[in-house]
Amino acid sequence: MKDQHARTAEQFARRAHEQSVLYRFTDRLYRARSMGDVYDASLDAIADGLGCARASILRFDDNGIMRFVAWRNLSAAYRQAVDGHSPWRPGDQNAEPIFIDDVQTADIPEALKATILQEGIRALAFIPLTIDDKVIGKFMTYFAKPRDFTTNELQLSVTIARQLGFSIGRRLADDNARRLSAAVESSKDAIFTSDLNGIVTSWNTGAERLLGYSQGEAVGKPAAVLVPRDRRGEQAAILSRIRNREHDSCYETVWQRNDGNLVDISLTVSPVLDRDETITGVSYIARDITDRRRAEEKQHLLLREMEHRVKNLFAVASSIVRVRARSTTSPSDLASAVCAQLSALAQAHSLTLTPRLTDDPREAPATSLHSLIRTILSPYDCKVDAESGFMITGPDVRVSGNAITPLALLLYEFATNAAKHGSLSMPSGRIAVECTAEGDRYTLVWCERGGPSDAMQGGEGFGSMLVKATAAQLDAKLSQDFSPTGLTIRLSLSADRLAN
Incomplete structure (x- = not known):
């Protein structure tokens, strides 16, 4: 009876520890200012939650090769020797964690086995990192002795991997959004969007310069105000083409500035899609071709x-x-x-x-x-x-x-x-x-x-x-x-x- 109480108490303590590890991990990810902060928080969670002194995070580079991006207590010789090794390819789906209880008896190439053993590693785990269920990298845990990985360790590893993958994805999306926003704002072209009713939803500095409306004046107003009266049918035609999922409609036309003057433009119109490929709006890129x-x-x-x-x-x-x-x-x-x-x-x-x-x-x-x-x-x-x-x-x-x-x-x-x-x-x-x-x-x-x-x-x-x-x-x-x-x-x- 005492043994049962002890096991129950031990399970509660382990669960409490895991919850504490995940709470701290989530909090640090929320507060992370850089990808380095994300990696540090992840390595701490891996080491603390799984009880390992050595761990690493690897990502596919632009050439599709798995590279170390962060690690703890791994020699340079080992990292160089196993650089590029991966059980998955970029974009693989439905990847599952791989646990090796004992490297000595594992079915892996002898040269790789020798390298791992020489580093003093007897057990290790490959945990896939995914974004939208597509493999972008992995994190690994290393142990000095053979190990029977438990179901709890599998679940905790997968939870950490999901949090890490989500954080990487969010940061990549934020970085891409910042770069795109900077490119849009610095562009000399007029770049703006509207909803499917033709109401302007965003307006860049180039649009202010070319068309004479400030962002406050343009957003919330119909894009049709840019079209001269004798061309008003153009805006209705644009919205119709977008609803029919026509992409990159490009043509030359004439628009009317805020001061009433006309300007010759080259106009590219594309649909704005959400994650489900549903059309939510219209993207406009207008370039001044008056000089041309x-x-x-x-x-x-x-x-x-x-x-x-x-x-x-x-x-x-x-x-x-x-x-x-x-x-x-x-x-x-x-x-x-x-x-x-x-x-x-x-x-x-x-x-x-x-x-x-x-x-x-x-x-x-x-x-x-x-x-x-x-x-x-x-x-x-x-x-x-x-x-x-x-x-x-x-x-x-x-x-x-x-x-x-x-x-x-x-x-x-x-x-x-x-x-x-x-x-x-x-x-x-x-x-x-x-x-x-x-x-x-x-x-x-x-x-x-x-x-x-x-x-x-x-x-x-x-x-x-x-x-x-x-x-x-x-x-x-x-x-x-x-x-x-x-x-x-x-x-x-x-x-x-x-x-x-």
Whole structure:
């Protein structure tokens, strides 16, 4: 009877000790500040709860090799010798603890047995560490003498392993969440989430910068406020695609900032999933592509300008040949005259390009307005022993290197159109350019006379668009008047803009 009471008392004492060990272990895990604190608390619980002086914790590294991460009273030679050994592979499921009561009689490779015995170990246990029932590592206990492991020790080992695995998983998740949060907050992209009703639930700093709403202004509001009224169907379509589990829908669109301005964006939309793969919301990543769009538009404009120029050059060359053929008497004279005019045409054409090729247009050499007009018109001056086909009157002014390109483009476009459709296409055609200065304004009046009576009146083609855009670049006022007598173009701009 006394023996029974003693055994009962011993069991109660053991259970009380185990509960005390687990309580302290749980409390230390809760208070742990680092993974090192987690490992220290675990080794103390293993040693105290299982009564062993030696223990270790091992984890799979990025290459799937089991490595020591914490240990007690194990030699460096032993750790090196058994490094990488594991009865499990990363991600194995339903792993069970392995207990070896006596290493001497265990069915393990002789080399490994010798290494373990040399360390003074006669009994040991492998306890798997798991996250979501997938093996991520193990902890081990070592004993100097053979040992009959009890059911209580098995249960306590499994309990410690579960607590340790849970703590590692939670800390990894916290670390990942912190890294993700830091990445999201430091991103220049607008990153935010909404629920399945389109109500914003999170909002990063990039979204504040790009879209102009503070976090307090955005969270709790419909994401639809970002979509212009003429695109409101987009937000409903996004939510519909997400509910249908469509991932990574990426497209370009336009959103509206808090100040009402529009911004071009590249938008990636993905579903937000919980642990059960249930869709709980929507993730948005918006990137400002305004600069890229502008670059694309500029490139497109330059390509169209190049195409326009090439077509004009061929048309003008044909016009030169046609007009010269009327005033020459031999093929050699025609070839000489055409070559001279084509050379002049190349010189005039270069004026519209050279300043663009410099790092700073202001570094391009300046010229005078009259000289610029003569250079542009010289390829079309078909008169040999008669009066010139063009006349320039009025005060001459300096044209800065910064203004040469846009002004040359305008004059070149005027001359090209005149050669193709206007007065320069006829032997009798004349161009008069009158320059006047009034206060801080300088005005150039381009008059064509003697051209075809059915001359084109310049529709809204690319040439017209180019003329308007170039005039705007010069902050100039431009008007064109088509009359039975010919075309008159009036160009007025600031004298300062012309000279600086």
